[in-house]
Amino acid sequence: MTTAQESDHHESRYRIGVDIGGTFTDGTLVDSTTGRVTTSKVLSTPSNPASGFISAVKKLLSSASVDPSHIEHVVHATTVATNAIIEGKTARTAFVTTQGFRDMLEIARQIRPSLYDLQFEKPAPLVPRQLCFEVEERVNAKGEVVTPLDDHSLNQVVNQLASSDIEAVAICLLHSYRNPDHERRIGEAISEKLPNVIVSISSDVVPEFREYLRASTTVINSSVAPIVSAYLSSISQKLVSENVTSELLVMQSSGGVYPAQSASENPVFMVESGPAAGAVAAAALGSNLGQPNVISFDMGGTTAKASLIREGQPNITKDYSVGGAAQSGTGAFGGASGYPIRTPVVDLVEIGAGGGSIAWVDSGGALRVGPHSAGADPGPVSYGLGGTKPTITDANLVLGRLDPNYFAGGEMKLDIDSARESIRVNCANQLKISVEEAAHGIIEIANTAMVNALRLVSVQRGHDPRDFMLIGFGGAGPAHTVRLAEQAGIPKVLIPLGPGTASALGLLVTDVRMEGSATLIVRADQADLTQISREFQRLENLGRKAHKQAASASGAPVFERAIEMRYWGQSFELSIPAPNRSEIDQTWMQELTESFHNAHQTAYGFRANDEPIEIVNLRLTTVGKIARPQMLKLSITDTGVSIALKGTRPVYFSEESGKQGMIESKVYDRSLLPAGAVFSGPAIVEEPDCTTVVHPNWQANIDEFGNIIIQPKN
Amino acid sequence: MGDIEKSFLDFDGFSDDVVNLQVEITVDGENVFFDFDGSDKQRRAPVNSTKAMTFAACAYALRALMAPDMPVNEGFYRHIKMNAKAGTVVHAIHPAPVVGGWETQVRVNDMLFRAFADGLPKKVPSSTKAMMAQAGFGIIDRETGEYHCNYEALAGGYGARANSDGPDAVQQHGQNTENAPVEEVESHFPMRVSRLSLIENSEGPGKYRGGLGMRRDYQFPDDPATFTILSDRDIQGPQGIFGGLEGRKAYYILNPDCPNEQSIELSSKCVIDLKPGDTVSFQTPGGGGYGSPFERDPRAVLKDVIGGKISIDRALDMYGVVITKSTREIDSDCTQKIRQSRTKTRRLP
Structure with a gap:
């Protein structure tokens, strides 16, 4: 048995990453023992992203000839939550708060998003006002109950919710980060009456002070939860039907991953x-x-x-x-x-x-680039797919930086004449400059x-x-x-x-990360150190519990502590990593405050040694390490660069680069450039999905991992 | 000949006289000339704006009316010409007090857009709160004996625009301060914010309506405190434009929601002593409307009724829109009849 398990473990060495973008879905499969990488690119399927996801996975498995049972885990990055918010397709959500604060989401931060725009709009709250409800209760800043939770008003709200045809509820009461009792009781009452409604409680999602920010976070969490959990369960099923039964992990906005189960419960962490x-x-x-x-x-x-x-x-x-x-x-x-x-x-x-950003001349005669993009359809003029407006890609083509015959590895021929003509008509003529100068202007503005x-x-x-x-x-x-x-x-x-x-x-190449935090507003010089210690201990216990969901995909939990601090009287804080000491004592506090002064110096250019410092939040991240895959190393050879030289072509460079105008530049095939190769700009390095431009006065070399490293000459 | 526009502050804090403001704007070739002749002499009350503040109002208005990405540099400022005579409320000189000068400055800003309205009807908003809405309190912490004070400036309704409603509870021209989180304030002061809400039915009605005003109630349950109000709009709310109507005026009320004799209306500029248990309710104005309320899309009126922003009665009185109470549906026939007859008889709401 042991042998079999060891052997299984040895075989489970492949990891898959799938990243769904607006146009393409990118898949990457890495053999974690050798570092060999296989990639796949399929068209995204916005109406049903799961279908693009699974095509990318299938393509990876077949082109790498990997048995699905040997997949260690699958990591997924998705914009399904952001898209729901941007497109106004979030779940029908209600909001429950303390009496007197029903309009928290409408008022928001009371600021205009743009100083000089007279036509600005405040974003429409994700919960319409008729679905915002108040409950009679009040807790003060110390967490003491000032007005007990009134059962009658709670029942009224629950009944209103029951007749409101909602899918989710967000609950955020004042000072619930200090005392979550009322929020929990309201949540339980709602779940009891409406078992199919998703309930998010602010003191669970992000138990930190500042009611509007906590409420907004909680509302987003509950309003995307039905969408995210349905989506993740659909791709889990699809993976199973392809015999991939290993853990599904989801990328968070922080760059850490967490299990699909955690993502379904707390999707606000994966919005970005x-x-x-x-x-x-x-x-x-x-x-x-x-x-x-x-x-x-x-x-x-x-x-x-x-x-x-x-x-x-x-x-x-x-x-x-x-x-x-x-x-x-x-x-x-x-x-x-x-x-x-x-x-x-x-x-x-x-x-x-981006490559598709459109160049134009404004009414004042100034050359502009973007923000409009030709996207992939119709795309740049040179694609010949109906685009008529010059883009950054067209300008790069005219300047010789892209090869019309080697775009997408030669799969697509670019029409340089129509790119030139479009830049002439739309930019150069108005500006009374040459097409090359206009193209160069487009690139420089971008x-x-x-x-x-x-x-x-x-x-x-x-x-x-x-x-x-x-x-x-x-x-x-x-x-x-x-x-x-x-x-x-x-x-x-x-x-x-x-x-x-x-x-x-x-x-x-990342780890499982689970975020925890607690608000503790206290001056650093008056802080009760045992209380800080106790709070961190409590957060660690919660972190251990949360980590259990990811236990099979990562190592034993380790903890990262940070303290959010500010000078007393400030409104915004800085996050300071906790001193690396086992005990929270006076020395710990001294090191912490010194780090804060330094961080303030870095961020704002000054420190105020005599000002009292205030702690506001404690943060604890529970990390489950995932071993990094080997990076595939190449052997350094002294074969030189000549085998990779495809030829030369004229490429436009500017005065700032040392020379101006069309300069004959060497063109290299990246796949043939050996590790150890050294070459000088001006040069172009081509590979199927990308072109690298090395400017005059810069020198490039290929390192042992195949990266191009480019530095100024001398 | 330029467009002349007048405005006034409701109260200067010392006398009952309004503070008159006037501007004539002339676009002359490449320059824009702002002439403030006709504005009052500077006051003993602290409502005086400095020359720089007045100039900033002119620059702001011009900047906001031009292309959004135009750079602000010397070449821009060169074209702003201004006549604001020394010794007036728009160009105070020593020893005029200026602490409340922003009340004048923001009202000047509001007046400038009204002056531009005939020339640029699609661009200017109707009147906004055009007052700073400054609320301050001082309190002695019983535990430490230390005196603490807090200051903040509140949002109000924004003016309606040619194609959109004025946003609710938001900052105004030249002012963009955030609200202090209630949990932050309560963590540092022995007081409570007992209410923070939109004020229903406070919008200036119009084809596009003004934004709703905002209410913030400061309660001092256990300690005496002093409360300072430096604000305005206690006589007239923000005006409407092109047939739009006025927004609700501001209210400053000691002990709201109490029997009449205990509930006292405060003035827009005052410092009062509070006893334990007192509450001050700071209620900012709604924005002015744009265009006739009878031209407002009934569906937009219904949406406000469903959201509780305006009442069914107000929908009828102000907009001539009949909404059936039980079904929350628009009665189109009745609405059309009422709107027609009121337009014919020129009976404005």
Whole structure:
């Protein structure tokens, strides 16, 4: 028996990651013992995403010839929750709160999302006002009951809910993070009467102070729960019918994974599941090379995303709005255009610049790029599928950066003449410049917006971009990455193997993470240390319990503690990792407050040594480690680059790159570039799903993992 | 010749005289000229705006009416010309008190959009709360003996626009402060916010309606406290535009929901001492409406009735929309008749 089990264990060595995007569903299968990676790309099926999911899995299994029973686990990133919110297809949800606060969701944060827009709208609450109910009860800030829960008013609300044809209820009472008793009793009363209705309780979902943010998080949780759980159970069934019976894990917004069961119960943690994978992939690629500080740049067909990774961990924020404009870097109030969630989210800046972004000249005669995108249909002019407006892809083609005969590995021939004509008619003529200059202008304008995104995640958060490596991926990313590094002052660029599907790799190089938190508002110099210790202990017990669901997919639970703190009187806090000491004593507290002063210095440029510090929240993440797959290593050869040289072609480079105009550049086939190869820009590296542009004054080499590493010459 | 527009603050805090404001806007070639002649002399009461504040109102209005992504640089400011005479409420000089000068500034802002309305009817909103709605309280913590004070500025109804309703309970032109979470405030002060809600039926009716005002009740169960109000709109609510009607005015009430003799209406500018158990109810105005309420889509009226934002009676009185109580459905025939006859007799709500 033992032998058989060991052998089974040995065979269960394949992991599958599936990432569903707007256009394509990307699958990645990795052999965790050898590091060999198989990828698949199928068209997404938005009307029934599960069908695209299972085609990607089937394609992986057949092309890697892997027995389904040898799959260790499957990790999935999905936008099913976000889409439900953005498209207004959430479940019919009711909201129950303390008497006097029925309009919490309507009032929200009372701010306008945009300072100068006179036509702005507040986002319509996910619960209509007629489904918001008040119960007579009140707890104060100390958790003491001021007004007991009134049974009569509770019964009334339960009866109203029963006649309201609802699928879910969110309950958020004032100060329930201190005393959840009334919330629980209301939840029980509702479940008893309406056993099929999903009930989310704010003190379970995110037991932290600030009633509106907690309520909004809870409402999102309950209103997407019926959709997410139905979706996950449908793909679980499909996996079983393909004989894949191993654990299904789901990517969270934080970059950690959790079991499908947890995701069905607490889906608010996976709302931004999709974009997180790219940042996790970049973190793993950097760490693998001993470069824990990297900036991730992921550019696809419609948007570009930037995020910052420090010490191997993506930057995490809890100040996030779903469906809002905050991520496009439009300003501090952008979040007010969406629905806030107080769960950890990878801190991304996303802007409307992708290969399909359309260039145009505005009424004032200025060249503009985006935010409109030609998408995949009709796509860029050069696709010849009916697109008439010039896009970033068309501009790259005109500049010689893309090969018209080797797009998608030659599967699709690009029409360079119509791309030129479109740029002439739509841009160059108005601006009275040449087609090349106009195309170059399009690229530089898009680059400027993307450099701004890189600055938002670095300089604006107090990090110097010169201390980071830039990792470029996504179908359109590597054509722009070197120029962005040049403009942002980043001294090193990495382009991974298979940049078009690299973000799906992020699904396979992360751990199970379960979030827990507790509000404890107390001045650091007056804090009861045993209380802090007790609270962390309580959170660990909860974490252990939650981890049981993921026990088969990950290692024994380990805990990461953090404390959210601020100077006394401030309204916003910073999350500080707890000092690495076994006991919470005075030294622990001194180290903690010192870390806080330093973090404040980094984030805001100053520290206030004499100001009292206030603790507001304790956070505990329960981590179940998942062993990283081996990275496939290549042997360094000295065969040189000539075997990979496909030829030369003229490529347009700008003055800033050292030379201006069309410069004859070498073109390499990436699949033939051996590890150890070194070559100089100007150069183009082609592979089926992507083209890398190496600018003049930059030098590239292929490392032992097949990455292209590009650095300034000298 | 420019468009002349007048406005006023309801109360200056010292005298019963309104604070008159006036602007004439002339677009002359490449410059926009804002002439504030006709505005009152500066007051002894602290309602005086500085020249910079008034200039900021002009720049804001212009910026908001132009292309959304136009950069704000020297080239933009160069085209703003302003005449605000020194010694007036829009250009206070020493020793005029200015602590409540923002009341004047935000009302100037509101007035500017009204002045632009004839020229840019599709762009300007109807009147917004146009008051800062500043609420402060001070209280001594019994446990530590320390004095603590809290300040916040509340949202109100936004003005209706040419194609959309004014949002409910939101900040106004030039002001975008968040509300303090109730749980945060209660964690630091021995008091309770006993209510935070929209004010039903407070919208300025119109083809598009103004946003609802907001109510925040501050209760001091166990301790004496002082409460400060620095606000306005206690006489007139935000006006409607192009046939739209006025939003509900602001109310500041000591001990609301109590028998008449204990419930006292406070003024928009005051400091009062509270005894343990007292409550101050701060009620901000609703936004002004845009266009005739009889042109409002009855389905939009019904939606507000179903959401409880306006009552069935108000739907009939203000909008001429008949909604059957039992079924919550629009009676189209009756609605049409009532709207026709009221339009014919020019009987406005």
